[in-house]
Amino acid sequence: xxxxxxxxxHKITKRGQNVTFRCDPISEHNRLYWxxxxxxxxxxxxxxxxxxxxLEKSRLLSDRFSAERPKGSFSTLEIQRTEQxxxxxxxCASSGTGAEQYFGPGTRLTVx
Amino acid sequence: xxxxxxxxxxxxAEGRAANLPCNxxxxxxxxxxxxxRQIHSQGPQYIIHGxxxxxxxxxxxxxxxxxxxxxxxxLPHATLRDTAVYxxxxxxxxDMRFGAGTRLTVxx
Numbered sequence: 001x002x003x004x005x006x007x008x009x010h011k012i013t014k015r016g017q018n019v020t021f022r023c024d025p026i027s028e029h030n031r032l033y034w035x036x037x038x039x040x041x042x043x044x045x046x047x048x049x050x051x052x053x054x055l056e057k058s059r060l061l062s063d064r065f066s067a068e069r070p071k072g073s074f075s076t077l078e079i080q081r082t083e084q085x086x087x088x089x090x091x092c093a094s095s096g097t098g099a100e101q102y103f104g105p106g107t108r109l110t111v112x
Numbered sequence: 113x114x115x116x117x118x119x120x121x122x123x124x125a126e127g128r129a130a131n132l133p134c135n136x137x138x139x140x141x142x143x144x145x146x147x148x149r150q151i152h153s154q155g156p157q158y159i160i161h162g163x164x165x166x167x168x169x170x171x172x173x174x175x176x177x178x179x180x181x182x183x184x185x186x187l188p189h190a191t192l193r194d195t196a197v198y199x200x201x202x203x204x205x206x207d208m209r210f211g212a213g214t215r216l217t218v219x220x
Contacts, residue, residue: 035208035210040212042197042211042212042213043156043208044210056205091156093155100146100158100161101158102158103156104155105154106154106155
């Protein structure tokens with residue numbers, strides 16, 4: 001197993017467009033997390049899934065953001081009507097029976 | 113989750129021990145202390161965690177004070193590849209609350 005993977009690694013989009021990111025967690029990890037990280041700051045929690053159920057959402061996750069994990073394996077994070085303030089690194093992490101989270105390399109979003 | 117306080121930056125000489133402090137004076141009895149690091153342009157990497165006993169693994173040691181109000185992450189023989197931002201987090205729930213961390217620079 002090669003760890004958590006994210007696709008794409010970089011995305012440049014124009015303001016107002018929709019974007020979707022994908023995360024593939026470590027096999028058999030039942031918990032999956034999304035974070036956002038802006039320059040010079042630590043990652044900020046966005047949302048958390050246990051299997052296919054979305055159990056927690058941060059208030060940072062506005063109604064333009066939606067995350068899914070339909071079969072309890074990979075997850076997608078969609079941002080509708082992107083704004084320049086959405087420019088950030090979007091990180092995905094997964095965990096299994098242990099509490100430690102394993103992070104992917106992130107998707108860097110630039111909104112022009 | 114309790115708040116943590118870390119120095120914004122530290123330097124360490126290559127081959128020496130790097131001791132990274134963290135204050136978490138409002139930690140509650142069931143909150144664990146976690147350490148992660150983030151090397152430039154990569155996702156955070158788990159290092160170690162503990163509740164009240166000191167812990168050691170192949171990467172580092174974690175020393176937690178008896179009152180649990182502070183902890184120290186020790187990298188016993190720092191290398192240039194240990195240059196990164198180190199995050200100390202206390203948590204009991206599933207979400208991790210990262211602060212700004214300590215930027216450790218290992219110098220030759």
